[in-house]
Amino acid sequence: MRIQVIFGILWIFTQAAMGLLVQDPVVCRFTESNQCYVALGQRLHLPMPLEEKLELKIIDMTSTSHLIIRYRKIQSNPPKPNPPRWQFVNESKTMILTSAERSDSGTYTLDTYDANGNSKANYTLQLNIEAEVSSVKLSFSCLSPGVMKVYCSADGDNLRFNWTPDLNTLPQLENGNSALILNKDHHGNVTCRVENHVSYNNNTTELHPCPGLLVQDPVVCRFTESNQCYVALGQRLHLPMPLEEKLELNIIDKTSTSRLILRYRKIQSNPPKPNPPRWQFVNESKTMILTSAERNDSGTYTLVTFDANGNKKDNYTLQLNIEAEVSSVKLSFSCLSPGVMKVYCSADGDNLRFNWTSDLNTLPQLENGNSALILNKDHHGNVTCRVENHVSYNNNTTELHPCPESTTSASFLAQFTNGKVPADGPTTAVVTSTLSNDGFMVFVYVWLCEVIILLSLLVGAFCIHTRIYRKQKITENQEAL
Ligand SMILES: *[C@@H]1O[C@H](CO)[C@@H](O)[C@H](O)[C@H]1NC(C)=O
Ligand SMILES: *[C@@H]1O[C@H](CO)[C@@H](O)[C@H](O)[C@H]1NC(C)=O
Ligand SMILES: *[C@@H]1O[C@H](CO)[C@@H](O)[C@H](O)[C@H]1NC(C)=O
Ligand SMILES: *[C@@H]1O[C@H](CO)[C@@H](O)[C@H](O)[C@H]1NC(C)=O
Ligand SMILES: *[C@@H]1O[C@H](CO)[C@@H](O)[C@H](O)[C@H]1NC(C)=O
Ligand SMILES: *[C@@H]1O[C@H](CO)[C@@H](O)[C@H](O)[C@H]1NC(C)=O
Ligand SMILES: *[C@@H]1O[C@H](CO)[C@@H](O)[C@H](O)[C@H]1NC(C)=O
Ligand SMILES: *[C@@H]1O[C@H](CO)[C@@H](O)[C@H](O)[C@H]1NC(C)=O
Ligand SMILES: *[C@@H]1O[C@H](CO)[C@@H](O)[C@H](O)[C@H]1NC(C)=O
Numbered sequence: 001m002r003i004q005v006i007f008g009i010l011w012i013f014t015q016a017a018m019g020l021l022v023q024d025p026v027v028c029r030f031t032e033s034n035q036c037y038v039a040l041g042q043r044l045h046l047p048m049p050l051e052e053k054l055e056l057k058i059i060d061m062t063s064t065s066h067l068i069i070r071y072r073k074i075q076s077n078p079p080k081p082n083p084p085r086w087q088f089v090n091e092s093k094t095m096i097l098t099s100a101e102r103s104d105s106g107t108y109t110l111d112t113y114d115a116n117g118n119s120k121a122n123y124t125l126q127l128n129i130e131a132e133v134s135s136v137k138l139s140f141s142c143l144s145p146g147v148m149k150v151y152c153s154a155d156g157d158n159l160r161f162n163w164t165p166d167l168n169t170l171p172q173l174e175n176g177n178s179a180l181i182l183n184k185d186h187h188g189n190v191t192c193r194v195e196n197h198v199s200y201n202n203n204t205t206e207l208h209p210c211p212g213l214l215v216q217d218p219v220v221c222r223f224t225e226s227n228q229c230y231v232a233l234g235q236r237l238h239l240p241m242p243l244e245e246k247l248e249l250n251i252i253d254k255t256s257t258s259r260l261i262l263r264y265r266k267i268q269s270n271p272p273k274p275n276p277p278r279w280q281f282v283n284e285s286k287t288m289i290l291t292s293a294e295r296n297d298s299g300t301y302t303l304v305t306f307d308a309n310g311n312k313k314d315n316y317t318l319q320l321n322i323e324a325e326v327s328s329v330k331l332s333f334s335c336l337s338p339g340v341m342k343v344y345c346s347a348d349g350d351n352l353r354f355n356w357t358s359d360l361n362t363l364p365q366l367e368n369g370n371s372a373l374i375l376n377k378d379h380h381g382n383v384t385c386r387v388e389n390h391v392s393y394n395n396n397t398t399e400l401h402p403c404p405e406s407t408t409s410a411s412f413l414a415q416f417t418n419g420k421v422p423a424d425g426p427t428t429a430v431v432t433s434t435l436s437n438d439g440f441m442v443f444v445y446v447w448l449c450e451v452i453i454l455l456s457l458l459v460g461a462f463c464i465h466t467r468i469y470r471k472q473k474i475t476e477n478q479e480a481l
Contacts, residue, residue, distance in 0.1 A: 018133070018201040025096075030110050030123035037197035038100045040131040040157075046095040046108075051120060053113040056095065060106040068108075069095065105129045130157040133194045138205035140190075141217060148207065152192035153177040156201075162193040182207075211325050211394035218289075223303050223316035230390035231293045233324045233350075239288040239301075244313060246306035249274075249288070253299040261301075262288065298322045323350040326387045329396035333383075335403030339376060345385035346370040347394065355386040375400075 025043035028036035038044050048054055054071040069081040069088060078090050087096045097104060110123040133156040140150045152161055154177075161178035178192065187209075193202040218236035221229035231237050241247055241264070249262040262274045262281060271283050280289045290297060303316040326349040333343040345354055347370075354371030371385065379400060386395040 018199065020132070020199050021195075022198050028125060028127065030108075030125050034124055035126050035128070037128045037130060038104075039198040040102065040129055041099050042198075044097040044100050044104075044127075046097070046125075048093045048095065048110070049112060049121075049123075050093060051112040052115040053117065055111045055113075057109045057111075058104075058106045059109065060103070065109075100129045102129050102131075128197065130196050130198045132156055132199040133159065133196055133201040136192060136194050136201050136203035138190065138192055138203050140205070140207060141210075148182045148210065150180045150182060150190055150192075150205075150207070151177060152179070152194065152203075154194040154201065156194070156196055156199070158196045160195050162195065164189070164191045211327060211392045213325070213392050214388075215391050221318060221320065223301075223318050227317055228319050228321065230321045230323060231297075232391040233295065233322055234292050235391075237290040237293050237297075237320075239290070239318075241286045241288060241303070242305055242314070242316075243286060244305035245308045246310065248304045248306075250302045250304075251297075251299045252302065253296065258302075293322045295322050295324075321390065323389050323391045325349055325392040326352065326389055326394040329385060329387050329394050331383065331385055331396055331398035333398065333400055336374070339403065341375045341379065341400065341403055343373040343375060343383055343385075343398075343400070344370060345372070345387065345396075347387040349387070349389055349392070349394075351389045353388050355388065357382075357384040 020039060022037055022039060022042070025045050026036065026038045027045045027047065028038075029047060030049065048056075048071070052073050054069070056068045056070075057065050058068055059065045067082070068086060069079050071079045071088070079088050081088055081095065085097060085099070085101075087098070088094075089096060105128055106126075108125045108127055110125075112120045112122075114120050133154050136152065136154045138150065138152050140148055150163075152163070163178070163180055180190075187207055189204050189206050191202055191204040193200060195201075213232065215230055215232060215235070218238050219229065219231045220238045220240070221231070222240060223242065241249075245266050247262065247264040248260065249264075250258050250260055252258045260275065261279060262272055264272045264281070272281050274281055274288065278290060278292070278294075280291070281287075282289060298321055299319075301318045301320055303314075303318070305313040305316075307313050326347050329345065329347045331343065331345050333341055336342050343356075345356075347354075356371070356373055373383075380402070382397050382399050384395055384397045386393060
């Protein structure tokens with residue numbers, strides 16, 4: 001019995017709404033609050049109190065203290081701050097930073113003195129530079145029938161996640177991203193709003209029913225088990241490595257080119273860096289992880305292991321197959337001759353296999369990777385087509401309607417209502433299930449037109465015949481004269 005875990009992934013890149021939560025320029029005052037938030041790249045004004053002498057320092061994230069400015073009212077030259085990205089405006093006694101950088105974050109201390117050099121007041125201010133929230137992305141996967149997981153990720157610092165109000169039931173934080181577990185009753189739109197101290201941004205995605213998944217998420221492929229492994233496009237893959245002194249992992253891709261992905265030695269001090277970097281090597285579990293499988297990850301993976309002396313120990317191979325999930329299962333039918341119907345099934349996805357409602361599994365044919373059935377007139381009602389590949393399955397149903405008596409009318413109808421000519425030529429009608437309700441009216445119309453054309457032809461023929469007859473009469477009369 002295979003574990004049926006449903007899985008679907010959808011990325012939405014549109015930016016719905018975003019905004020800044022801090023004014024530009026940000027004005028931070030030593031005398032107000034001791035926390036100040038500025039967006040990366042934003043302008044910052046730091047007004048200084050009017051004193052005889054000032055000393056501004058920063059204690060950065062490494063707890064190192066730097067002098068930024070030392071000011072004396074009586075000095076003739078304006079003071080030069082360090083770093084020079086800061087400017088001191090003497091008229092307003094304001095420190096200005098044109099474009100804040102992450103390294104400007106820290107604790108700022110300002111010590112003030114009177115004219116005699118006695119300490120007057122000490123102030124501190126915590127300055128926090130945060131990158132704005134951007135690239136809010138939503139995706140979802142189906143964990144088990146009826147249970148869906150929705151993910152929200154974003155770029156930016158100190159992110160806080162908020163979901164559509166009624167969904168704020170079970171959010172979990174995973175690596176700074178947010179995930180929600182939903183039961184099957186949730187359909188439609190889900191919005192994720194991401195916020196930090198300086199900005200907010202949000203994105204919305206529409207949840208769709210998931211196709212059935214035939215592989216677990218993440219897929220775990222082992223070199224020691226089977227030599228065939230199937231992973232859905234976009235799915236996560238774990239590839240545990242055997243515990244050996246030295247390993248070499250290669251891929252032979254579809255063009256028969258071999259590329260080194262990982263070379264590992266137990267004794268090396270730095271963790272190995274796989275190539276391409278979409279692969280990660282987790283040293284603790286000795287597992288190679290691919291976060292999102294792509295089609296070009298398909299290929300033959302070879303793993304060679306060595307002992308401590310560098311002698312070859314084992315040689316493993318694994319065939320990795322990445323398949324797009326089955327989606328958009330579409331059904332249509334056409335009338336071939338009175339009472340004979342052809343039903344078509346098509347779908348998106350890789351390596352598709354088609355299967356029809358059990359009692360119809362009599363005459364299925366494969367046509368350009370799609371499936372078609374020939375049915376006699378006794379078949380009415382619903383027909384289901386189930387499409388499967390190694391990673392997923394999906395299905396759809398259409399209701400068959402009786403075929404019109406005249407086939408020529410039916411083919412006429414098809415070309416005008418559907419605009420799509422089926423693979424076996426324009427003589428066949430394709431009547432999609434959604435159009436079939438109007439189909440009868442169109443059919444009647446087409447039939448009337450044909451009757452009119454037929455009548456016109458008859459009238460025409462009669463006229464021509466009469467003219468020829470009259471001409472003949474005239475000729476006969478002339479000859480008689
Ligand atoms: C700075 O401004 C003060 C008045 O606030 C003035 O006395 C001083 O001369 C100015 N210094 C420079 C260098 O312009
Ligand atoms: C300011 O801090 C210094 C030490 O950094 C201290 O000597 C001085 O007394 C403080 N001044 C005030 C007014 O608290
Ligand atoms: C990787 O893990 C092994 C133990 O399995 C350890 O001996 C080695 O130091 C680790 N290497 C790194 C770079 O962390
Ligand atoms: C595989 O495909 C992805 C995008 O689909 C691309 O970014 C990557 O460069 C490709 N890798 C190779 C080795 O062709
Ligand atoms: C691994 O074995 C295959 C045959 O099974 C062979 O073609 C390949 O050269 C071997 N690789 C190494 C590195 O020994
Ligand atoms: C089933 O067919 C309908 C009509 O063509 C379509 O809207 C729907 O998305 C299909 N369902 C699946 C699961 O492909
Ligand atoms: C078609 O699907 C049914 C389950 O829906 C299964 O029992 C049957 O074996 C399948 N037939 C083929 C030919 O795959
Ligand atoms: C076909 O299915 C639809 C809904 O799935 C249902 O309303 C209809 O009655 C079914 N038709 C027949 C003939 O079973
Ligand atoms: C059709 O797909 C739905 C999920 O979309 C699933 O619940 C149902 O079991 C499938 N039916 C067949 C016959 O595969």
